[in-house]
Structures are given as C-alpha cells and as structure tokens.
Amino acid sequence: MIDIDVQKDLGGFRIDAKVTTDTNGVIALFGRSGSGKTSLVNMIAGLTRPDSGRIVIDNEPLFDTARGIDVAPEHRRLGYVFQEDRLFPHMSVMANLRYGAPRGAPGVQFDRIVDLLGIRHLLKRRPVTLSGGEKQRVAIGRALLADPRLILMDEPLASLDSARKDEILPFIEELSSELGMPIIYVSHAMDEIIRLADKLVLISDGEIAAVGSVEELTSRLDLRPMTGRYEAGSVLHATVSHHNVEHGLTHLSFNNNTFRVPLLDLPKDRELRIRIRARDVSIALTAPQDISILNVFPGTITEIDEDGSPQVDVLIDIGAPIWARISRHSLSTLNLHPGKKAYVMIKAIAIGRYSLGGLTRSGMPSNAQ
Amino acid sequence: MLGLTEYETAALLLSLKVAVVSVLVCLPFGLGAAWLLARMEFFGKVAIDALFHLPLVVPPVVVGYLLLVLFGRSGPLGGWVFDHFGISIAFTWKGAAIAAAVMAFPLMVRAMRLSLENVDQRLEAAARTLGASRLRVFGTITLPLMAPGILVGVILAFARALGEFGATITFVSNIPGETQTLPLALYSLAQTPDGETGAMRLALISIVVALIALIISEWLAKRIDRRRGANR
Numbered sequence: 001m002i003d004i005d006v007q008k009d010l011g012g013f014r015i016d017a018k019v020t021t022d023t024n025g026v027i028a029l030f031g032r033s034g035s036g037k038t039s040l041v042n043m044i045a046g047l048t049r050p051d052s053g054r055i056v057i058d059n060e061p062l063f064d065t066a067r068g069i070d071v072a073p074e075h076r077r078l079g080y081v082f083q084e085d086r087l088f089p090h091m092s093v094m095a096n097l098r099y100g101a102p103r104g105a106p107g108v109q110f111d112r113i114v115d116l117l118g119i120r121h122l123l124k125r126r127p128v129t130l131s132g133g134e135k136q137r138v139a140i141g142r143a144l145l146a147d148p149r150l151i152l153m154d155e156p157l158a159s160l161d162s163a164r165k166d167e168i169l170p171f172i173e174e175l176s177s178e179l180g181m182p183i184i185y186v187s188h189a190m191d192e193i194i195r196l197a198d199k200l201v202l203i204s205d206g207e208i209a210a211v212g213s214v215e216e217l218t219s220r221l222d223l224r225p226m227t228g229r230y231e232a233g234s235v236l237h238a239t240v241s242h243h244n245v246e247h248g249l250t251h252l253s254f255n256n257n258t259f260r261v262p263l264l265d266l267p268k269d270r271e272l273r274i275r276i277r278a279r280d281v282s283i284a285l286t287a288p289q290d291i292s293i294l295n296v297f298p299g300t301i302t303e304i305d306e307d308g309s310p311q312v313d314v315l316i317d318i319g320a321p322i323w324a325r326i327s328r329h330s331l332s333t334l335n336l337h338p339g340k341k342a343y344v345m346i347k348a349i350a351i352g353r354y355s356l357g358g359l360t361r362s363g364m365p366s367n368a369q
Numbered sequence: 370m371l372g373l374t375e376y377e378t379a380a381l382l383l384s385l386k387v388a389v390v391s392v393l394v395c396l397p398f399g400l401g402a403a404w405l406l407a408r409m410e411f412f413g414k415v416a417i418d419a420l421f422h423l424p425l426v427v428p429p430v431v432v433g434y435l436l437l438v439l440f441g442r443s444g445p446l447g448g449w450v451f452d453h454f455g456i457s458i459a460f461t462w463k464g465a466a467i468a469a470a471v472m473a474f475p476l477m478v479r480a481m482r483l484s485l486e487n488v489d490q491r492l493e494a495a496a497r498t499l500g501a502s503r504l505r506v507f508g509t510i511t512l513p514l515m516a517p518g519i520l521v522g523v524i525l526a527f528a529r530a531l532g533e534f535g536a537t538i539t540f541v542s543n544i545p546g547e548t549q550t551l552p553l554a555l556y557s558l559a560q561t562p563d564g565e566t567g568a569m570r571l572a573l574i575s576i577v578v579a580l581i582a583l584i585i586s587e588w589l590a591k592r593i594d595r596r597r598g599a600n601r
Contacts, residue, residue, distance in 0.1 A: 074497050084491070086491055090513045100501070102500075
C-alpha cells in the first residue's frame with residue numbers, strides 16, 4: 001500500500017500529487033516530459049524534500065510534515081534504478097552489486113539475482129567496460145541486492161536503443177513475477193507500459209490525473225491528451241485458448257470472442273494483455289466476406305474523437321472497447337455516429353511481440369517464429 | 370649521507386620534515402575548505418574564497434610578518450599556545466611548518482575543490498538509496514572519486530612548502546638546524562664569499578627532490594587511473 005500526498009514548489013512549476021494505490025506488481029507512472037514524474041519519484045526516494053505532505057509505504061510513514069517525519073533515503077529501503085546507470089566507476093561490478101547488500105546477506109540471494117540478470121560473467125569487470133544494457137542490468141541487480149521493499153525505476157530504458165531495451169524488459173518482467181518485487185516504473189513510452197504494468201498512474205503538470213488499470217485508462221477519451229494521440233490504441237485482456245500450429249496461429253479468447261494472432265510461445269490459459277493500435281483497426285458497416293483479415297467483431301460505436309485533423313478515432317464496444325483510426329472522409333461516407341452498429345477488423349499480423357504484456361508472468365511472451 | 374655534507378643533510382632533512390608536516394596539517398583543513406567552497410551556499414562565500422586565496426597573491430613577506438605578529442610569544446595565538454601547551458612556535462621548525470602550510474593552503478584547496486566539483490553528486494544520491502549513510506558515502510564514493518585531485522593538491526602543496534622562502538625567513542628567521550630549510554641554506558651560501566659550489570649543490574639537491582616528488586605523483590596517478598578502470 002502506498003499513500004502519497006505531497007506538495008512542492010519547484011520555481012514556477014508546482015507538484016501537487018495525491019495518490020493511494022496498492023503495491024502489487026508493476027505500477028506505471030506515466031506522463032509527458034516535464035510532467036513531474038522524476039520529481040515525484042525523487043520525493044518518494046527521499047532525494048528531494050517536499051514542501052509539505054506525507055508519504056506512507058506499507059503503513060510506515062517515510063515523510064510527514066504534520067508529524068515532523070523525514071526518513072533519510074538510506075533508511076527508506078527503496079531501491080532506485082535511475083535513467084543513467086549511476087554505477088560507481090571506481091568499483092568492480094561485484095563491488096557495485098555488493099555495495100548496498102546488508103552485511104551477512106545470504107549468498108544464495110546474490111547467486112539467484114546474478115543468474116537471473118545474466119551478469120555472472122561481468123563480475124570482475126569495471127563499469128566503463130560494459131555496454132549500456134549490461135550497465136543497466138547491473139544497476140538493477142545492485143538495487144535488488146540492497147533488499148528493498150519496493151523498487152523505483154525512472155525510465156531505465158530511456159538511454160538505450162531498442163535492441164538493448166529488448167535485452168532488459170524481460171528481466172524487469174521477471175523481477176515482478178519471479179521475485180514478487182513491487183515496482184514503480186516511470187516512463188513516457190506506452191509500449192513499455194503495456195508490456196510491464198498492471199496499473200497506471202497518469203501524471204500531468206505535477207498532478208495525478210488518473211489512476212486505474214492500463215486497459216481502462218488507455219480507452220478513456222478524456223485522458224487522450226495525456227496518453228497520447230500518436231500512441232493511441234486500446235488494450236485487451238485475453239487468455240490463450242489454443243494453438244493452431246498448422247496455420248501458425250494462436251487463438252486468444254476474450255469476452256466469448258476469439259482473437260487470432262501469430263503463434264505465441266505461451267502455455268494454454270495464460271492471461272495476457274494485447275495492445276491494438278488504433279491505426280491497425282478498420283471499420284465496416286456490413287459483415288465483410290472474402291477478406292484476408294482474420295479478426296472481425298461486431299460492435300456498437302460509443303464515441304468519436306474528432307480534433308479537426310484528417311484522422312478520426314472511433315471507439316467501438318465489442319465486449320471490450322476498441323479504438324479505430326479512420327479518415328474523416330470515411331467517417332462521413334459511412335455516416336458513423338455513436339449508437340450505430342459496425343464491424344471491427346484487425347489484422348492478425350498487426351499484433352507483434354511489442355503489443356503483448358503478461359499479467360501473471362513466468363516468462364516473457366514472444367512470437368515463436 | 371649519499372655524499373652530502375652535514376650542513377646539506379641537515380637542511381634537506383629539515384626541509385622534508387617541514388614540508389611533510391605542513392602538508393599533513395593542511396590536508397584536513399584543505400578538505401574542509403574545499404567542501405565549503407564546492408558544496409555549500411552561504412552568505413559571504415566570496416569573501417571566504419578570497420581569504421583562502423590571500424597567501425597566493427599577498428607578498429610572502431607580508432604573510433610571514435603577520436604570522437610573526439600572531440604567533441610570536443607575545444602574540445594573541447602564540448601566547449595562548451605557549452601558556453597552555455608550553456610550545457613556542459616562532460623561531461622553531463614548527464613555525465616553519467606553519468608558514469609553509471599557510472602558503473601551500475590555497476594551492477591545495479584549489480585542486481581539491483576542482484576535483485570535488487567534478488564528483489557526480491548523482492552517484493552519491495545513488496549510494497544513499499543503497500542504504501549508505503552520509504559518512505559512508507563520503508568515505509566510499511566522494512573521497513575515492515576525488516583521489517586524483519587530492520593527489521594533485523598534496524603534490525602542489527608539498528612542492529610549495531619545499532620552496533617556501535619569504536614567509537619562513539620573516540617568521541622564523543634563518544637558524545641552521547632549526548629553521549634553515551634548503552632554500553634558506555642556499556640563500557645563506559649565496560651570500561657567503563666562495564659559497565657558489567655549495568649553493569649549486571643545494572640547488573641540485575632541490576631539483577632532485579622535486580623530481581622524485583613528481584615521479585611518485587605520476588606513479589600514484591597511474592595507479593588510481595588503473596583502479597578506476599580508465600584503461601582496463
């Protein structure tokens with residue numbers, strides 16, 4: 001359980017954040033650059049002092065102006081993985097990893113984390129000799145070995161290219177699933193959040209704009225200015241129902257519908273999230289026939305998001321809300337309006353591994369080729 | 370010793386003693402001053418900064434004279450020290466060490482301050498989140514990362530102390546075996562008829578000592594570099 005209510009004046013920019021949420025799994029803190037994400041996380045970690053308010057984690061007050069409490073960062077037991085690796089340059093990887101470990105910490109834990117992160121072969125090296133991805137893995141290991149109750153991650157992938165991101169993401173997924181470590185994950189990249197997070201906290205102009213499940217918040221029209229138009233899409237919560245190896249497809253079920261995607265290397269009954277980008281969804285008024293698109297669902301239009309651009313986003317309820325991005329021209333020729341029945345079409349191959357996020361993970365979902 | 374005359378040996382050993390002691394005395398104060406200037410914001414910082422740099426710009430004779438006024442047996446500090454500890458400072462090697470320390474102080478502070486300003490405070494913050502107290506962070510992160518600057522500061526201060534002349538001769542005079550360091554001995558010989566050979570020998574000794582100090586510092590700097598993995 002985390003309970004935050006803090007205020008701070010940062011010279012022209014004001015943080016006034018109030019949020020209460022449980023600390024299971026991965027909580028994503030999402031917002032544009034300059035929205036106050038890092039400031040808020042620094043306050044939680046104790047590196048920045050709020051002007052007023054309180055921070056309580058698992059019933060332990062870490063900061064409370066009313067009661068005069070301000071626990072030093074070293075006593076908060078919060079791990080922090082920064083945007084830059086912040087490894088100590090004058091120490092070996094081994095010494096970095098052990099820096100925060102409690103005296104007499106069991107070696108079993110060390111071995112487990114080192115193996116989980118795949119950094120055993122790096123132990124004797126110096127940070128300067130590591131690649132960006134390796135550095136960030138060591139930084140994660142170092143934070144973990146300090147035995148924190150929760151780990152804060154401030155855009156840990158921001159400085160990495162996409163290949164390096166793929167190297168790290170599975171590890172972060174495993175921290176949560178294998179080690180049960182609660183994580184507050186700061187990001188402005190929706191694809192990372194879909195993949196990792198169970199819960200989303202939206203921050204905008206220093207204030208908490210919304211808290212909820214990833215599925216719920218990404219489909220809300222009023223939050224679109226924050227969740228981003230280009231990134232627009234919807235998130236479905238589905239279960240693996242069976243694999244059609246002959247055709248190379250996996251069938252996922254959601255709300256008594258079947259969604260077909262390229263074959264996934266996942267066990268049956270695995271729950272996962274699928275992200276469907278609005279631009280991969282099209283609309284028809286009659287049930288389409290003789291087409292290549294595998295996923296066709298009947299539904300009802302619930303909302304239309306017009307902002308004057310040639311594109312329009314239409315929200316269709318097919319048992320779950322799905323955003324479709326179509327041209328304004330199509331909107332008027334098809335005469336679409338809320339309440340109208342329509343068919344939603346989604347290409348199976350639009351669902352790549354970047355679109356998937358596990359819910360009860362025990363390995364990373366990936367498209368088997 | 371090493372073919373040196375008794376006179377030369379005395380001057381050399383005294384010089385080394387004075388320089389080493391002055392550097393050791395300087396170190397904690399230099400570190401504190403560097404911290405004050407690099408990490409703290411307070412009213413009057415500019416004035417404090419100027420005060421620390423004063424020995425660098427004021428004629429050494431002036432510094433020596435002020436020290437004499439302060440630390441003389443009847444001076445405010447000298448009288449107090451003598452009354453409480455029975456130690457007299459003026460006209461002793463201790464006074465020479467103080468003069469050298471004061472003159473070397475600005476050089477040491479400058480080097481340390483620069484290196485401290487270059488220590489990434491984000492690393493210190495990271496160490497705090499890993500459970501390290503301020504003191505542990507200072508000892509395990511700040512100090513090791515400052516090491517090259519501390520080394521430069523120590524070498525500069527040592528060289529300055531070894532070469533100190535004006536403040537020393539004004540403050541503690543030129544007493545063979547007590548306050549006559551290498552530069553003072555050289556000065557005396559240069560004033561003496563037929564002293565040229567002796568003066569040249571002392572000049573050579575000074576050069577050799579300085580060179581040895583430089584070589585040791587280079588070697589230490591390389592070791593620090595290697596420990597930080599700069600060249601694997």
